[in-house]
Amino acid sequence: MSKVAAYTSEARQQQQVVEQHTNLVKRIAHHMVARLPASVQVDDLIQAGMIGLLEAARNFDHGKGASFETFAGIRIRGAMLDEIRRGDWAPRSVHKNSRMIADAIRRVENETGRDARDSEVAEKLGMPIDEYHSILNDVSSGRMIGIEDLGVSEDVLVSGSNDSTHDEPFADIEHDAFQRSLAESIRTLPEREALVLSLYYDEELNLKEIGQILSVSESRVSQIHSQAMMRLKSRMRTWTE
Numbered sequence: 001m002s003k004v005a006a007y008t009s010e011a012r013q014q015q016q017v018v019e020q021h022t023n024l025v026k027r028i029a030h031h032m033v034a035r036l037p038a039s040v041q042v043d044d045l046i047q048a049g050m051i052g053l054l055e056a057a058r059n060f061d062h063g064k065g066a067s068f069e070t071f072a073g074i075r076i077r078g079a080m081l082d083e084i085r086r087g088d089w090a091p092r093s094v095h096k097n098s099r100m101i102a103d104a105i106r107r108v109e110n111e112t113g114r115d116a117r118d119s120e121v122a123e124k125l126g127m128p129i130d131e132y133h134s135i136l137n138d139v140s141s142g143r144m145i146g147i148e149d150l151g152v153s154e155d156v157l158v159s160g161s162n163d164s165t166h167d168e169p170f171a172d173i174e175h176d177a178f179q180r181s182l183a184e185s186i187r188t189l190p191e192r193e194a195l196v197l198s199l200y201y202d203e204e205l206n207l208k209e210i211g212q213i214l215s216v217s218e219s220r221v222s223q224i225h226s227q228a229m230m231r232l233k234s235r236m237r238t239w240t241e
Contacts, residue, residue, distance in 0.1 A: 017057045025049035034206040045080045052079025106234040136226040185235040193228035
């Protein structure tokens with residue numbers, strides 16, 4: 001087979017893969033947009049996700065052991081998150097409050113030796129519980145929190161670059177250590193917070209569906225999710241220092 005024919009065949013295979021997984025992009029986009037402000041359009045997420053899907057089709061290595069859908073899902077989410085962050089629509093106060101809450105949770109848990117309660121975090125921040133819950137909602141709707149925010153970039157989690165193969169053994173070690181630390185931190189979360197994360201990230205339910213399962217409002221689910229991520233960020237602090 002000539003080089004031209006081989007290239008054409010490979011391009012055709014990649015196009016078929018992309019067409020077969022278009023619904024995956026749409027599903028991830030609609031899942032994400034449920035937690036984002038109205039200024040973020042689902043069509044923009046889908047467009048970014050399609051770019052991520054195309055990159056996944058080009059870089060997927062069957063010898064790595066992971067399924068293409070798993071690999072592509074990570075690339076698609078990463079592309080969407082990059083698009084969101086490039087927009088930088090979150091006010092500075094959201095980033096400040098995110099760090100403030102994580103720090104307050106860490107201090108309370110260091111002092112008590114157990115999971116910090118909402119009321120204790122609010123007291124540590126010197127604000128009423130209602131105001132604390134309002135800030136949690138702002139953090140949840142104002143910023144997408146992903147693996148990268150817990151201390152490890154997507155490039156470490158998934159290596160898709162052909163010119164960095166010499167770093168792969170170190171990346172694999174760091175990835176494994178991070179995953180163990182993250183899994184242990186999730187296991188230590190309060191039961192309801194761990195359940196919300198599982199339903200949202202593993203089962204890919206939206207906030208309304210999770211609220212129906214827990215018999216709470218969508219707003220309360222948002223608060224629980226946000227606090228769980230802030231607690232994880234606090235407990236994974238060694239990865240960001």
